[in-house]
Each structure stands twice: as C-alpha cells, then as structure tokens.
Amino acid sequence: MHPELYLSYSSAFAIGLLGSTHCLGMCGGISASLSMALPVGRGFRFRQTLLLLAFNFGRIGSYSLIAAGVALLSTQAAGQWAWAGLLLMTLAGVLLIFMGLSMGQWWQGIRYIERAGAPVWRTLSPLTKRFLPVNNAGQALALGSLWGWLPCGLVYSTLGWAALQPTVPSAALTMFFFGLGTLPSMLATGYAAQWIRSIKSHQGVRKISGILLILFGLWTLPIQALLNL
Template identity: 30%
Template sequence: MLWTALTLGLISNLHCLGMCGPIALALPVGNMQPLQKFISIFTYNFGRITVYTLLGLVLGFFGSSLKLIGFLQGFSILAGIALILIGLSEFGILKFKLQHVGFKALNQLKGKFAQLLQKRSLDAFFMMGIFNGLLPCGMVYSALIASLVMGSVQGGATYMFLYGIGTLPVMFFLPFFKSFFHFKAKRYLKILIPASFILIGGLLVLRGANLGIPYMSPALQEQIGVLPANQINCH
C-alpha cells in the first residue's frame, strides 16, 4: 500500500493548486534573497509534512490496535467502501454530499495563519506549515484512512510522510514560479479527485478481503493467539 501514498500525494497536486495554492502564494517571501527564500519555503513544507507524519503515526497506532483485536480487515473493507461512495458522489452518480465539520476550529486556524503571515522568521514559516497541515482536506482524509489500515505505527507514519512528499511539487515550487501555475485546474479536479477516492477505496477493500495477492491483498493474520501451522510443535 505504500506506493499508493506517493501516488495519492502526486494526484493531490492539482487539488493543492486550487485549495492550498493561495496559501503558498501568500507566503511572505517576495523580497527575500534566493537562498533565504528556499530555506523559508522548505521550513514551511517541513512543518506541513511533519503534521502529516505525526497524524499518520497516531492513526497507525489505532490501526495496530484494530489489528490486534482482529478488526483491521473489516475496517479496511468499510473504509474502502466509504471512499468509493464518496468518489461516486463527487462524480454525481450518488445523491449525497459530505459537509465539512469543525468550521469554528477552521476559522481559528485561519486567524492564527493570518497573524503568522506578518512575520518572516523560520519558526513562523514552520508554524504556518503546521496550521496548513491541520486544515480540512478531503485528499488528506483519504490518505489518513489508508494510513490507519497500514496496521502499524511505523506504517502509518511512513504512509503519511510519503503522501506529504508527493504533494511537494506544487506546494514547494508555486512560490517560485507563480505565473507558471496560473491555469484553470478545476476541470481536472472534478475527475482526478473522485477517481483517486475510488482507486484508494478499491485497494482498501482488496486489502481487507485477505485474498493472498502480494502487495494488493496480502494474507493478514489478526487472530489473537493463533500461530501458523509451521510454528506449532506437537509433543
């Protein structure tokens, strides 16, 4: 599943261009020297990816707990179906829409971000990255669900780290090449984002189906206290 993290991150670039692009463009780096500008933008993205990695670590811990009690496969299937339904709804095939929650918290984050935009220190850029990583985002949510299904702390953290790396092309280079990225991306978003939900959802269903297919649907052993036959000694 780790390869899907980088793939999902790369797909997210168009989404980042439309949703988080204005934030990257607002970074106060306009009058900086090239090296100072590079370090500031790097620090901003380092903060953003740090949040993704920490969230993946936490969800990976919960995933390991689900694996321990034997529910990880079932959750993987349920999460996959949910993502497929979301993708189909975005395509207009189903008639329901998810509403964003936590608008009060979102407004508080935006307020903090606006205050940090007045500063030019590295810690301010790092905190802007932190707040950006905490903003509600459907693509991040889908990656977090997949990180939980990894079933381990290391797997969850690695998944979200790779997802963050995949989002770097737009989020890092946008402040450098503003004019290059001035094109209409919404028509691509309407196809790529729902398609990515359906793709990741299908892979999660396959993973939970326990079909024994390497890398796609590996055989998972979640039963507590059950050992493989070759490890059972008969006396």
C-alpha cells in the same frame, strides 16, 4: 522492509501526486503568498525556497503526527476486533472513491466529511495570525505545522489508508510519503502561481486524476473478504 510497505509508501506518494490539484485549492494560496511577501532582490530565490520548504515540511510533519495518532487507535482496535481491519479497509477505499469523484467534479460529497475537522480548525486557525507575515523559516515551519490541520478530504482519504498500516511508525511514514507527493505542486505554486492555476483548472487533468483515485479506492476495498462474510 516488507515489500507491502514499499507498495504502501509508493501508493501514498502517488495519491498525493494525483490529488495535488486539490491541495492547490486548499493550501496553494498561502504557499504563493509566502513568495509574494518577500522583497525582490539579491538572495530572493534562496529565501523563497527556504520559506516554501519550511512551510511544506511543517505541513507534512502535521500529517505524519495525525497519522500516528490515528494508527495508535486503529492498531489497538484491529488487535481486539477482527472485523476492525475490514472496516478500516472499506472506509479507506470509500474515502478515496469520494475524493476521486470530487477531483473529477462529478460529486462533492467529500465536503461533508471535511466538515468533521472544522471544530479543530476553528481552534487552531487563530494561532496562524501569530506567524503572519512570515519573515523567516521558523515562522514558515510553525505556520505549515498549523496549516496541516486544515480540513481536507484528500488528507482524510489518505489517513484511512495510513490507518491500515501494521505499526504507528509505518502509518506516519505513509503520510510523510503522501505529503512528498503533494510537494512538487505546492513548491511550483510558490514559483509559478499563474502557470499552476492554469493546470489546476484544466478539466482533463482533474478528470484523469479523479479516475485514478477512484481506481485506488476500488483496489483498496476488501471486496472478496466482504463477500465471504
């Protein structure tokens, strides 16, 4: 595997890990509800883990599917127009900066971008009711696969990164590793919701995560190439 792909996958994982406090606000509630709906008793922890993993891997699978579709278009565009690659890199960097500003609670402009996915979510969200309440792993997987389409600035920011990948499979893997980065916080939400809520609201954690996401965005911007245009 090319070293640049390793860097891309590890960076996507880091973005997911840093931005996971945002994920708690978007998906944490439904993740915690999976645990609370289970009857406490023998085998509770096993059933809880199974449902949480199924839900989250359904969510991550949707991210990879969306990335594959985006990459299918972006790789064709980059092959036909030389400027398309620069445009994608600039877009990816700007989205990450916007997400960092939102995470640090300095500016919430990313919400305007999230609205772009609202029509798709309005179509899919009624389908989630078919799998509630969740009683088995199959229902959790299906619910997670739908929940992955929830409009989310962090997902859109990383999709911009995934669109930069040279192939469709590498773009899908980039979003898969991003999803893995969000997984620890999402699992912890199910296991210890109260503790995670306290971490989510900690201003220092949000600001540090925001700054690091902004730095990722600045690193992504093709500043030198843009100056040479």
